[in-house]
Amino acid sequence: MNQPTSTTPRRRLRRGSAIAASFATVLALAGCSSSSKSDESKDTTATTAASADSGGAPIDNALTITTPDMEYDVSGSLRPGVGAITMDNTDDVTHMLAFAQVKDGVTTDQVTAALDKSEEEAGKLFVDSGPEGPAPLGTPALVGPGQRSTVTALDLKPGTYAMICFLTDDQGEPHWKMGMVKEVEISGDTATEKPESDGTITLNDDAITMPDDFNGSGTFLVTNTGKNPHAFSVAKLDAGTSLATFAGAVGQTEQAGKSIDVDGGVLAGGVDALLPGQSAYLTLDLEPGHYGYISPEDMNSPELPPQHGEFDVG
Numbered sequence: 307m308n309q310p311t312s313t314t315p316r317r318r319l320r321r322g323s324a325i326a327a328s329f330a331t332v333l334a335l336a337g338c339s340s341s342s343k344s345d346e347s348k349d350t351t352a353t354t355a356a357s358a359d360s361g362g363a364p365i366d367n368a369l370t371i372t373t374p375d376m377e378y379d380v381s382g383s384l385r386p387g388v389g390a391i392t393m394d395n396t397d398d399v400t401h402m403l404a405f406a407q408v409k410d411g412v413t414t415d416q417v418t419a420a421l422d423k424s425e426e427e428a429g430k431l432f433v434d435s436g437p438e439g440p441a442p443l444g445t446p447a448l449v450g451p452g453q454r455s456t457v458t459a460l461d462l463k464p465g466t467y468a469m470i471c472f473l474t475d476d477q478g479e480p481h482w483k484m485g486m487v488k489e490v491e492i493s494g495d496t497a498t499e500k501p502e503s504d505g506t507i508t509l510n511d512d513a514i515t516m517p518d519d520f521n522g523s524g525t526f527l528v529t530n531t532g533k534n535p536h537a538f539s540v541a542k543l544d545a546g547t548s549l550a551t552f553a554g555a556v557g558q559t560e561q562a563g564k565s566i567d568v569d570g571g572v573l574a575g576g577v578d579a580l581l582p583g584q585s586a587y588l589t590l591d592l593e594p595g596h597y598g599y600i601s602p603e604d605m606n607s608p609e610l611p612p613q614h615g616e617f618d619v620g
């Protein structure tokens with residue numbers, strides 16, 4: 307039901323807020339991604355991290371978001387600067403986290419009311435909301451049920467941030483309408499402590515380069531050296547399901563306005579929408595299994611983009 311024209315406004319708010327990249331990839335795989343070239347070269351840096359040891363954030367300035375039954379439950383608080391955001395999906399469906407700064411005084415109710423009109427209308431309530439939407443911070447990507455993704459943004463600004471889930475159920479009802487809109491404050495002294503890195507994952511317009519000894523655990527600097535925005539999403543694949551099949555199914559159901567919880571695998575997190583030159587640390591602690599990774603931006607083909615690969619854990 308979503309033709310390119312109707313998805314454009316909706317994607318604006320997503321884009322740059324964190325979630326966009328995963329979706330762009332997914333939409334691209336379904337063969338109807340609109341062009342998402344961006345000349346913005348913001349110097350924002352972001353870090354994704356989740357301790358491989360404890361499953362928690364690798365730095366002190368950290369926020370944890372769980373998702374019980376269609377809501378964001380927040381614990382901890384964030385100061386500006388370097389801050390970790392953990393998305394721990396405790397629900398039985400996939401969720402996402404659009405995380406973007408709203409203008410002074412904008413309330414959750416106002417965001418919800420504006421979303422009810424259009425996502426374009428809602429976009430007006432956000433800071434730095436240009437034609438492509440709020441600038442990305444480097445935040446957790448799509449997180450499937452029972453999965454967790456931690457992101458430590460390196461350049462958080464003080465202010466009020468809205469968290470929104472744009473995924474839908476099979477009837478097309480968006481999660482934000484069921485309660486997945488929430489605000490958090492970022493305030494206080496600027497935090498500068500960064501996680502220690504176990505290697506670099508490089509995203510560019512042609513490929514993803516993984517660390518040599520990558521085994522699915524550790525904290526990795528994810529950096530976009532390309533000319534377009536890129537995300538990094540990880541999916542745990544069931545035996546017999548290829549990355550192309552799973553990603554295609556996710557894209558097609560999203561495209562059809564249905565739940566993206568398809569058979570064949572689960573979205574295991576990642577980093578959303580990094581602009582050219584932007585970086586983020588991603589800490590993974592993946593359970594044993596077969597995985598695929600993908601950078602779903604700017605692809606108009608039903609084929610897998612060149613930026614993908616597979617690996618085994620355990």
Ligand SMILES: [Cu+2]
Pocket residue numbers: 400401402471472473481486
């Ligand atoms: Cu959701």
